[in-house]
Amino acid sequence: MIVYISGGARSGKSGFAQEMALKVSSAPVYVATAKVWDEDFAARVARHKRERGAEWTSIEAGADIHLQPIKNRVVVIDCVTLWLTNLFISYDEDIERTLAAFKAEIDGLMALEGTFIIISNEIGMGVHAATELGRKFTDLQGWANQYVASKAEEAIFMVSGLPLWLKKSN
Structure with missing residues (x-):
């Protein structure tokens, strides 16, 4: 089962996803898709790790998430934006190849038993990107968000810490 949670920066996505995971599992998995690029980001990562309790298993994977040891688990994948960045760089900023690789990973997750709570940013709701690369991304x-949302059993949009259900499982 895929649960998709999107929203803007600091909208409460990660906290909500973690609470959701802890309601259904006493030993959830947190998959961090980020690569640590600088000291500021390293501090953010350290803070996030401290905020999660010892009950969490952490996996750092920038790609091939469906190949990680997550079958039959409750998993928070945080986040699509950084996951896509990793793929976008590895595919030389080729949108079509990146999107195909991302869709294949989502399809791989769908083939696994488990609950996968996938977090993403809604970056297209803000100012129009100033660069061609920004617009491509x-x-x-x-398109990646649309794909995940179409495959998800539940889709939630976070605004100011409040969840708005766009799609709810029965």
Whole structure:
């Protein structure tokens, strides 16, 4: 089962996803898709790790998430934006190849038993990107988000810490 949670920066996505995971599992998995690029980001990562309790298993994977040891687990994948960035760089900023690789990973997750709570940013709701590369990535992110949302059993949009259900499982 895929649960998709999107929203803007600091909208409460990660906290909500973690609470959701802890309601259904006493030993959830947290998959961090980020690569640590600088000291500021390293501090953010350290803070996030401290905020999660010892009950969490952490996996750092920038790609091939469906190949990680997550079958039959409750998993929070945080986040699509950084996951896509990793793929976008590895595919030389080729939107079509990146999107195909991302869709294949989502399809791989769907083939696994488990609950996968996938977090993403809605970057296309803000200011129009100033660069061609920024516009390409915004388009890529939008198409990737649409794909995950279409496959998800539940889709939730976070605004100011409040969840709005776009799609709810029965």
